[in-house]
Amino acid sequence: MLASTAAAAPVDAAAAAEAAAAEPAGAAAAAATKAAAAEPAGAAAAAVIDDISDAVPSVVSTASSAYTALRAKAKAKAKEEEEEEEEEVVEEEEDVGSRGKEEEA
Secondary structure, three states, X not given: OHHHHHHHHHHHHHHHHHHHHOOOXXXXXXXXXXXXXXXXXXXXXXXXXXHHXXXXXXXXXXXXXXXXXXXXXXXXXXXXXXXXXXXXXXXXXXXXXXXXXHHHO
């Protein structure tokens, strides 16, 4: 019975390696899965590698969302600073214009 279980583990690991190879970062995961399957505790290691491979897209998505939010915040701040500078220029022009009228009077 142990022999049949041990024989099934490499097949499952090979299937996991093929599935991992279909993902963008799958080549490294597939190689690690195949290497893990060759060890006595390979099935457990292959399962851990699969779990990590499944988590990678989520981590990348979260990082991408955070980056997008930071870019939006930076753009909003830059726009706000630009508007403040424009207001200062308008105020300075108004001050210069009012001084010129006072001097004429």
